[in-house]
Amino acid sequence: MSDLNKLTIAEARDALKKGDVTSVELTEACIGAIDAAGALNAFVHKTPDIALERAKAADARLKSGEEAPAMCGIPVGIKDLFCTQGVESQAASGILEGFKPEYESTVSQNLIDAGAVMLGKLNMDEFAMGSSNETSVYGNAVNPWKVDDRQLTPGGSSGGSASAVAADLCLAATGTDTGGSIRQPAALTGITGIKPTYGRCSRWGIIAFASSLDQAGPMTKNVRDAAIMLEAMCSHDPKDSTSADIPVPNFEAMLTGDIKGKVIGIPKEYRMDGMPEEVEKLWADGTAMLKDAGARIIDISLPHTKYALPAYYVIAPAEASSNLARYDGVRYGHRASLAKGEGIVDMYEKTRAEGFGHEVQRRVMVGTYVLSAGFYDAYYNRARRVRALIKRDFDEAFDQGVDAILTPATPGPAFGLGEMSEADPVEMYLQDVFTVTVNLAGLPGISVPAGLDKQGLPLGLQLIGRPWEEGDLLNVAYALEGAAGFVSKPEKWW
Amino acid sequence: MSIDKDTARKVAHLARIRVEDDALPALADEFNTILGFIEELNEVNVDGIEPMTSVTPQRLKRREDVVTEGDQADKILRNAPDAREGFFAVPKVVE
Numbered sequence: 001m002s003d004l005n006k007l008t009i010a011e012a013r014d015a016l017k018k019g020d021v022t023s024v025e026l027t028e029a030c031i032g033a034i035d036a037a038g039a040l041n042a043f044v045h046k047t048p049d050i051a052l053e054r055a056k057a058a059d060a061r062l063k064s065g066e067e068a069p070a071m072c073g074i075p076v077g078i079k080d081l082f083c084t085q086g087v088e089s090q091a092a093s094g095i096l097e098g099f100k101p102e103y104e105s106t107v108s109q110n111l112i113d114a115g116a117v118m119l120g121k122l123n124m125d126e127f128a129m130g131s132s133n134e135t136s137v138y139g140n141a142v143n144p145w146k147v148d149d150r151q152l153t154p155g156g157s158s159g160g161s162a163s164a165v166a167a168d169l170c171l172a173a174t175g176t177d178t179g180g181s182i183r184q185p186a187a188l189t190g191i192t193g194i195k196p197t198y199g200r201c202s203r204w205g206i207i208a209f210a211s212s213l214d215q216a217g218p219m220t221k222n223v224r225d226a227a228i229m230l231e232a233m234c235s236h237d238p239k240d241s242t243s244a245d246i247p248v249p250n251f252e253a254m255l256t257g258d259i260k261g262k263v264i265g266i267p268k269e270y271r272m273d274g275m276p277e278e279v280e281k282l283w284a285d286g287t288a289m290l291k292d293a294g295a296r297i298i299d300i301s302l303p304h305t306k307y308a309l310p311a312y313y314v315i316a317p318a319e320a321s322s323n324l325a326r327y328d329g330v331r332y333g334h335r336a337s338l339a340k341g342e343g344i345v346d347m348y349e350k351t352r353a354e355g356f357g358h359e360v361q362r363r364v365m366v367g368t369y370v371l372s373a374g375f376y377d378a379y380y381n382r383a384r385r386v387r388a389l390i391k392r393d394f395d396e397a398f399d400q401g402v403d404a405i406l407t408p409a410t411p412g413p414a415f416g417l418g419e420m421s422e423a424d425p426v427e428m429y430l431q432d433v434f435t436v437t438v439n440l441a442g443l444p445g446i447s448v449p450a451g452l453d454k455q456g457l458p459l460g461l462q463l464i465g466r467p468w469e470e471g472d473l474l475n476v477a478y479a480l481e482g483a484a485g486f487v488s489k490p491e492k493w494w
Numbered sequence: 495m496s497i498d499k500d501t502a503r504k505v506a507h508l509a510r511i512r513v514e515d516d517a518l519p520a521l522a523d524e525f526n527t528i529l530g531f532i533e534e535l536n537e538v539n540v541d542g543i544e545p546m547t548s549v550t551p552q553r554l555k556r557r558e559d560v561v562t563e564g565d566q567a568d569k570i571l572r573n574a575p576d577a578r579e580g581f582f583a584v585p586k587v588v589e
Contacts (some may be wrong), residue, residue, distance in 0.1 A: 102569040190539065198549050212549060237533075240553050275540070294543055310534045321509060328510070330582050335575035344585050349512035361511050368509040379532065384545030386538050424532045425524065442549030467550065 004441050005479040006168045009074050009131040009225040016062055016073045018401030023055040023062070023073030027117050034119060036098065039494040042154075042164040044138040044431055045081060045088045047119040051075060054117040060113055064411070068174045070252070072115030075166045077173040080121045081128055082108045082216075083205040087118075091128045091207040095296035095355025096187045096253040096333040100472060105205025106237045107174065107216045114232040119170050122413070123160025126357045127324065128181055128209045131431035132420065135359045140417050143189055143489040147455045150416040155185030155431075166490060172220040172229050174376045176206060178213045180435025183447035185296045186219055187460025192450040193219040194226045194474070197467045198442035199244035204236030205452025210319035211242075213312075213439040223448065223478045227251035230470065246468065254471035259479045262472075265402040269305035270434060272411070278453045279408045286406055286450055289483035290476070300402060302393040307386050308437040309429060314383035315371050320360075321367025327355060329459075343402035346438045362425065391441040405478045407434050409447040409460035434462060444470045446477045497525040 004026045007015070015021040029305030031048050045092040058073035081099035083089045090096040106113065108445035112118070123141040127131055132153040133141040140486050141159040144167035158175035162185035175182040177195035188194030194217045201216040208214065218229035231251045237243040267289060271280070291297050296359040329351030334352035356364065370379035397405065411433060420428050438445035444467070446458040461480065497505075503521040506513040513521060571577040576584070 015514075053542065061495075073551055100571055102566075102572060199552075201525055237554070238557070242548075242550075242552075244550070245555070304538065307538055311531045314532055314535070325510075329575060330571075330584055331574070332573035338585060342585070344587050345510070346508040346512075349507075351511035352510055356511065361509075362521075362524060362528075365502075365505050365509045365511065366525065369505045369525065370531075370532075372505070372508060379535075381545045382535050382540060383532075384538035384547075385543040386535055388546040389538065389540070389542050391549065424527050426527060440549075441544070 005033040005170070007171060008221045009071070009171050011073055012171055013070050013228070023058040023117060024052065026073065027051050027055040027075045027119070030119050030170050037167055037169050037494050040142045040144060040163050040167055041169070042141050042160040043077065043120045044121055044160065044375055047087055047118055047120045050087070050398050051117050051119050054112070057073055058115045058117060069232065070228045071111060071116045074171050075117040075119050076111065077119050077122045077159050077161060077170040078108055079158055079174050079176060080124050081176050081207045082174060083207065084108055084118065084121065088121060088135070089207070091127045092124045092138055093355065093357070093360065094137045094334060099332050100418040103205060104201035105366065106235065106239060107206065107233045110233055110235055113259045116232065119402060122164055122173055123439060125157035125159065126360050127207065127361050128157040128176055128178055128341055129320070129363055130156040131180070131184055131428055132156045132417070134417060135357050140175040142417065143414050143456055144494065145189060145414060146490065146493055147457060152414040153188065153417050155188035155414065157181040157220060158185050161336070161352055162186055164217050165189070165191045165221060167494070168170035172218055172225055174216060174233070175219045175392070176214055176216045177310050178209050178316060178437065179439055180432035182217050182219060182446055183460070184410050184431055184436045186447040187449070188414040188458065188488070190360065190458030190486065191219060191221060192223055192226050192446065192448055193217065194230055194470070195438065195444065196230060196234065196448040197444045198240050198468050200234045200470065201354060202240040202368060204237055204239040210316040211315060212319060223474060227448065227474045238327045242383055244468070249471050251471050253472050254475050255478045256475060257479050257482055259290065259476050262295045262476060263401050264290050264295045264297050264404045264476070265397050265405040266297060267302045267305065267405060267407060268283045269302050270407045272433065276412050278373040279412060279459065280463065282451050282459050283406070283408050285310040286480060286484070289480060290406065293479045293483060298402065300397045300400070300405070300436070302397065303387065304389045304393050306438060308390055308440055310382040311386040311390065312436045312440060313366070313429060314379050315387060317363040317367030318371050318380050319367070321364045321371065324360070324364050328351060332480060385439050390437055393444060394441045403466070404473055405464040406462065407462045409434060413453045413455065413459055415459035431459060444473050445466055446473055448477050448481050448484070450480070451486065452488055497522045497529065
């Protein structure tokens with residue numbers, strides 16, 4: 001078999017089980033692809049020795065006759081936000097320079113237990129704060145899709161994960177999603193990404209950004225792979241008090257493609273002023289595809305949609321300012337050198353000024369402000385009230401019998417790296433306008449590649465599901481994927 | 495609500511981030527852009543709505559108050575920029 005790195009998880013799993021290929025062969029193909037893709041800057045810490053060691057162990061397990069899990073022997077990339085034992089885990093920040101955790105995050109441990117092979121750590125926006133992978137201490141990750149001389153963003157914050165999967169450097173990757181950080185980069189690179197219900201994946205060992213919003217999820221080449229990998233990542237974990245103690249179903253078994261009688265809601269508030277015609281058309285086409293597949297389409301209203309981004313930009317920075325207080329130069333990472341006579345407060349202030357990038361500093365300070373005496377009620381509590389209303393909008397839609405909600409995934413296709421550098425920060429925040437509601441309401445959401453724009457860049461559609469019903473959601477996505485028939489791949493230039 | 499240079503300085507200090515004086519006006523401008531955006535929330539009627547504390551209704555689990563993973567001071571100190579004799583070391587704090 002040639003081009004083993006181009007296989008999907010399902011194809012590789014079947015080939016491994018039949019003995020047509022070994023995990024070592026798959027892993028070597030990916031290592032070769034990674035070494036040839038420096039221009040994408042997707043893998044920022046490569047771990048070929050760990051990968052080959054785990055691949056050999058996976059091959060032994062596959063040969064042993066035991067029923068190996070589906071992920072056994074599958075080479076994957078891990079976002080730099082996940083703590084991986086003995087391997088740099090920096091959240092793409094200078095403040096965690098040289099940090100090598102003594103422990104493994106629950107999600108990456110679940111993948112290890114399932115026999116998956118870690119190829120290395122993937123680029124991202126610093127502390128997952130960004131929508132273009134331009135805030136990383138490692139430099140920009142680059143989108144493998146290209147239509148002219150410009151280098152395009154793979155989206156963010158899981159930009160390295162998206163770039164690596166789209167360019168076939170790995171079979172799949174982990175991502176995390178606080179406001180759209182799995183779904184937006186997936187859409188911009190023509191791959192699939194699912195953020196499960198809040199509580200499905202343990203947050204333990206994932207470097208925290210905004211704890212009430214953060215969720216891990218898989219970024220994969222198709223919906224079937226998303227189902228397979230999501231199941232391996234999910235678990236109840238006593239080390240995360242918000243982890244759900246409910247059984248994880250076999251998501252792949254729920255992919256029947258039959259969505260007859262399913263009710264799909266189309267929220268009118270997602271039709272934004274100035275939405276590009278192509279995005280509007282893609283959305284209408286997706287709606288027609290689900291209807292043709294037997295779903296019932298109804299118009300719904302989610303009246304507080306327009307307040308989701310402002311609420312998010314109170315709640316997420318507030319939580320971040322609290323979570324990131326731990327980076328003080330005492331326990332790990334960077335510590336500033338001090339001049340004679342400088343004390344501990346100077347140490348904190350200089351360490352954090354040197355270690356945090358500009359966007360992280362800005363968000364920590366905005367969070368500090370909205371939580372400060374006199375403003376807590378006006379900003380933070382008000383935002384939490386609006387969040388309750390946003391969730392109520394979704395609850396009411398689901399009470400009407402809606403099974404899933406179809407929306408665009410992003411306001412447009414990938415843009416050029418550097419193109420937003422002069423824009424004010426709020427313009428970049430608008431990248432998440434369709435995805436952020438889902439985090440605020442704790443719901444599962446999936447981005448499915450659905451077409452190309454007129455330049456030839458991928459566009460995605462988002463499906464939002466009922467809480468804990470990722471299996472149903474994946475099945476609707478599977479039907480949409482089948483109808484959309486998106487098979488384009490970026491042409492190799494790197 | 496508009497943030498001036500002095501407020502920006504105060505917020506930077508509360509956040510324990512050193513911001514040089516000449517960078518404060520630009521920082522205040524950025525805060526004002528973001529706060530202008532956030533102030534759209536004032537249009538929403540939130541009367542009688544409780545602030546959300548947990549997105550999924552669930553009771554926090556309880557467990558026995560016992561040490562589960564203790565006795566690993568070495569591991570905890572291994573990433574410290576300055577660790578001595580089993581402690582994190584910092585500049586002198588006693589005035």
